[in-house]
Amino acid sequence: MTTKDTLSLVFAALADPTRRNILTRLSQRPATVGEVAEPFEISAPAISQHIKVLEQAGLIERTANAQWRTLTIRTEPLDEASAWVEKHRYEWNQRFDELEEHLKTMTTKEEQ
Structure with a gap:
């Protein structure tokens, strides 16, 4: 998979607040699917689908230890x-700076 495709999957996964909350939960420590699902008032199949999207984006991995499935x-x-x-922010900021300078030049010319 290309970097662009990977980025698309990551940004798509991050677009959903439930998935972002799952990642926030897992950033504290690994957890079972049940522990991850606990605070959400959505069905188990919906949680499973969110986990699947996060796995496909490479944002989490599932490991098996006996009967437990742990998400990390x-x-x-x-x-x-x-x-x-960050790379694009730098480019965008440069363009905004150039636009600002251009607008100042135009304003100065109009005033003369």
Whole structure:
């Protein structure tokens, strides 16, 4: 999968508040699916679907230990998304700075 495709999956996964809350929960410590589902007032199949989306984006991994299935956050995809945002933020800020300078120049010319 290309970086762009991976980023698309990550940003799509992060677009949902329930999934962001699941990641926040897992950032504190690994948890079972039941523990992750506990605070949400949605069905077990809905939680499973959210977990599946997070897994497909590479944001969490599921490990089996006897009968327990533990979910753990993976930060590498978040690091990649953060790097993408920072790179583009720098470019966007540069463009805004250039636009600001251009507008100042135009205003100065109009005043003369």
